[in-house]
Each structure stands twice: as structure tokens, then as C-alpha cells.
Amino acid sequence: MLLTIFYDAFLALKSQGEIRLRASTKPSSAVLFPDWAYKPAWSPGSRQVQLWHFLLELLGRGEGGAIGWGGEWGEFVIRDPERLARLWGERKGKPHMNYDKLSRALRYYYNKRILHKTKGKRFTYKFNFSKLILVNYPGHPPPPPPPPPPLRSIL
DNA sequence: GGCGGAAGGG
DNA sequence: CCCTTCCGCC
Numbered sequence: 001m002l003l004t005i006f007y008d009a010f011l012a013l014k015s016q017g018e019i020r021l022r023a024s025t026k027p028s029s030a031v032l033f034p035d036w037a038y039k040p041a042w043s044p045g046s047r048q049v050q051l052w053h054f055l056l057e058l059l060g061r062g063e064g065g066a067i068g069w070g071g072e073w074g075e076f077v078i079r080d081p082e083r084l085a086r087l088w089g090e091r092k093g094k095p096h097m098n099y100d101k102l103s104r105a106l107r108y109y110y111n112k113r114i115l116h117k118t119k120g121k122r123f124t125y126k127f128n129f130s131k132l133i134l135v136n137y138p139g140h141p142p143p144p145p146p147p148p149p150p151l152r153s154i155l
Numbered sequence: 156g157g158c159g160g161a162a163g164g165g
Numbered sequence: 166c167c168c169t170t171c172c173g174c175c
Contacts, residue, residue, distance in 0.1 A: 048165090050167070094169070099156095105168055107158065122156070 051105050052114055052127075054091055058084075074127040075118055 058067050059076055066084040070077045078084050081099035089097025106125060109115035118124040 048167080092168085097169080101169060101171090103157075104159085104170085108168070110159095117157080119157095 049091060051088065051102075052109065054088060056127075058087070070118070070121070070124055070126075072118070072126065074129055076125060076127070077121070078123040078125075081123055 055067065055076070059069060062068070066080045066087060067076060067078050069075065078099075081102075085097045085099045085102045088102055089095055106115060110117070113128055115125050115127060118126050
């Protein structure tokens with residue numbers, strides 16, 4: 001799975017003419033994406049963990065009961081919704097987190113095209129990996145051009 | 156269960 | 166911005 005994610009990222013970037021995919025320097029422990037995949041999400045400075053990072057983290061290390069990969073590519077099933085919510089709540093310091101609230105956060109991902117629902121399958125969602133990578137790739141979308149240097153008058 | 160609006164926090 | 170909280174609706 002880990003390798004296929006990278007491969008998908010590679011294909012996505014290749015199709016964009018940006019074959020600058022760096023290999024992850026870290027061991028295969030819990031890291032699913034190279035550092036650059038996270039960067040914009042953390043900018044500026046040190047921000048909080050994002051929900052999709054957390055989900056990928058659990059999926060990546062095969063976190064037993066709470067969540068697991070589904071049948072299709074990128075699809076995952078929440079096997080124990082309230083446990084997942086509790087885990088997420090612990091990570092965010094939100095002791096009253098539950099599946100109702102967590103799922104609202106997941107629904108906000110629909111518009112961002114990070115996730116979508118697998119209709120008809122209970123507790124089943126699907127990642128848009130290529131979109132995910134591209135959205136978080138530095139310079140995609142390209143940053144606005146730097147403002148022209150101010151014309152300083154000589155005092 | 157699943158959806159999305161509304162308000163609000165950090 | 167990225168959720169968290171709450172909620173009416175289907």
C-alpha cells in the first residue's frame with residue numbers, strides 16, 4: 001500500500017511534468033508521505049495535525065480494529081467509529097469527540113476533494129490520493145508571483 | 156447513517 | 166483555515 005501510494009504520487013506528478021519525487025528518508029514505520037507532502041498543511045509555523053494525516057497514519061500501521069483499508073483503491077472502512085473518534089479526540093485534545101463530529105469533519109473533505117463517500121457502504125470513504133498529493137505539493141497551485149521590488153526613492 | 160448550514164474557536 | 170459543536174432534515 002505504501003509503495004502504491006508513492007507510485008500514484010509519482011504518476012500524478014509525472015502527468016504534471018513535475019518529476020521531482022523524493023524518496024522518503026525515513027523508515028517504513030508510520031510515514032506514508034515524504035516531508036513535502038505535509039509541509040503546506042503545517043504552514044505557517046507549527047499547526048495542528050490534520051484529520052487525513054491521522055487516518056493515513058492509522059491505516060499505514062494497520063491499526064487493528066478501528067479503521068482498515070477497503071476493497072477498492074484508496075477506500076477505507078471505519079470498523080469501530082466511536083473508537084476512532086476517541087483516538088482522534090485524544091490526538092487533538094478534544095475529549096468529547098465522537099463519530100457524529102468526526103464524520104462532519106470528513107464531510108468537509110468532500111468539497112476539498114480529499115475524500116468522498118462510497119455510497120451504500122456503511123462507514124466507508126475513499127481517498128483521492130492524486131488530488132491529495134497535488135494539493136499539498138509545494139507550488140501547486142503555484143504561489144502568487146512575488147511583489148515587484150518597491151521603487152525606493154533616494155532621500 | 157449520512158448530509159450540509161450555521162456559529163464559533165484557536 | 167481546519168475543524169468542533171450543534172442541529173434539522175432525509
